[in-house]
Amino acid sequence: MKLLTKFSKSMILATFSSVMKAVMKLRKPVFGTSVATLVLAISSVSVMNMTAPKPLTGYQVTVDGQVWGIFEDEKMVEQTFCAYKERFLKNVEADDIVLNVEFDAKIEIEEVVTPTNVYNSLEVIFDQLHRKKDQAVYYTVQPGDSIWAIAARENVPIATIMTYNPELDVEKIWPNDEIMIESEVPFIDVVVTLETVEIEEVAYETEFIKDNSLFRNQRVVVKPGVEGEKEVTYNITYRNGYPDDVEIIQEVPLKEPVTSVVRIGTMATLRRLGGNNFGVVVGRLSSGFGNRRDPFTKRITFHNGIDISAPRGTPIKAYTDGKVVKAGWDGMGGNMVVIDHGNGLRTEYAHMSSIGVRVGQYVSIGQTIGRVGATGYATGNHLHFSVRVNGKYVNPFNYI
Numbered sequence: 001m002k003l004l005t006k007f008s009k010s011m012i013l014a015t016f017s018s019v020m021k022a023v024m025k026l027r028k029p030v031f032g033t034s035v036a037t038l039v040l041a042i043s044s045v046s047v048m049n050m051t052a053p054k055p056l057t058g059y060q061v062t063v064d065g066q067v068w069g070i071f072e073d074e075k076m077v078e079q080t081f082c083a084y085k086e087r088f089l090k091n092v093e094a095d096d097i098v099l100n101v102e103f104d105a106k107i108e109i110e111e112v113v114t115p116t117n118v119y120n121s122l123e124v125i126f127d128q129l130h131r132k133k134d135q136a137v138y139y140t141v142q143p144g145d146s147i148w149a150i151a152a153r154e155n156v157p158i159a160t161i162m163t164y165n166p167e168l169d170v171e172k173i174w175p176n177d178e179i180m181i182e183s184e185v186p187f188i189d190v191v192v193t194l195e196t197v198e199i200e201e202v203a204y205e206t207e208f209i210k211d212n213s214l215f216r217n218q219r220v221v222v223k224p225g226v227e228g229e230k231e232v233t234y235n236i237t238y239r240n241g242y243p244d245d246v247e248i249i250q251e252v253p254l255k256e257p258v259t260s261v262v263r264i265g266t267m268a269t270l271r272r273l274g275g276n277n278f279g280v281v282v283g284r285l286s287s288g289f290g291n292r293r294d295p296f297t298k299r300i301t302f303h304n305g306i307d308i309s310a311p312r313g314t315p316i317k318a319y320t321d322g323k324v325v326k327a328g329w330d331g332m333g334g335n336m337v338v339i340d341h342g343n344g345l346r347t348e349y350a351h352m353s354s355i356g357v358r359v360g361q362y363v364s365i366g367q368t369i370g371r372v373g374a375t376g377y378a379t380g381n382h383l384h385f386s387v388r389v390n391g392k393y394v395n396p397f398n399y400i
């Protein structure tokens with residue numbers, strides 16, 4: 001008898017609850033023939049007029065075709081149903097509007113003559129409404145658990161866990177926390193429809209302007225975009241207290257978004273032509289950009305470029321027009337060339353067996369600047385090719 005609302009508490013007379021439990025076990029309306037009903041009648045809680053010459057009338061409640069009983073007071077019957085429904089409104093926020101609260105069942109209340117002059121107690125309705133098809137299932141958090149691991153193991157989507165546990169902070173779960181993974185299923189669903197209004201962001205669009213003073217794939221923001229705002233009216237349907245359906249009723253723009261303007265480069269560069277032709281060199285990709293296991297130390301380290309294995313002496317070509325800013329020994333990089341292409345873009349070529357350019361020299365797109373080797377920190381013949389934008393290493397595959 002948990003979850004009694006104040007309203008229903010006042011209606012249920014505690015004195016006969018144990019008697020009614022016995023009646024309820026029979027699971028259908030019980031009239032004079034049963035012992036339990038006789039006890040109930042003698043308990044004088046229900047009305048039983050032994051001496052009345054004419055039959056009494058009562059209100060028969062039928063739910064989805066099943067008769068629950070005959071009750072004395074129609075208003076009290078309605079209030080019992082209402083009190084149960086009100087349980088599902090306790091989480092409604094102040095600025096939400098309740099549009100509808102209803103049972104997903106056909107409930108009929110009909111005035112009838114009682115065949116035995118005995119009324120059923122309202123507790124029959126209360127208990128019927130509180131029956132469950134399934135109880136809620138809780139998971140007890142174990143040491144080392146994460147919400148993602150629990151979701152995967154119990155095969156429950158994270159979104160569902162969040163719905164069932166609105167107070168849960170997914171980043172902070174502790175051993176012995178109880179997390180609901182299946183909600184209880186009552187015999188009769190209560191469907192609540194709310195109207196709620198949210199202020200939401202509107203994404204901005206981006207306009208690209210082709211710019212032949214920038215190299216291909218370079219982007220310069222001319223005008224930053226600004227998100228707009230809109231007021232969205234939703235109808236949200238809750239079934240037994242959990243969101244079930246969302247419908248957008250209306251969208252009112254409040255602030256138009258500001259389109260972003262971006263210049264995008266079109267100036268020619270070498271490009272990967274598929275297969276083994278990486279533009280700057282022909283060979284086989286042996287290591288990509290990003291974190292990798294160092295071939296010497298076996299530790300995970302950041303690889304600031306790509307490695308392309310090729311026979312010693314294979315020509316290495318300038319990515320695009322530019323000025324040589326480094327051509328010589330670099331220690332780790334061995335024989336190395338760095339070309340400044342302007343607009344913050346630089347390309348780096350390492351481990352060369354020979355260098356074909358000198359510092360200060362202007363080179364043009366596709367010009368041979370050196371040859372593949374294994375000088376410096378290298379396990380075999382390959383080109384280490386890096387791209388920097390304003391000093392920061394970026395993935396070369398976004399540039400070739």
Ligand SMILES: [Zn+2]
Nearest residue numbers: 305306307384
């Ligand atoms: Zn490398």
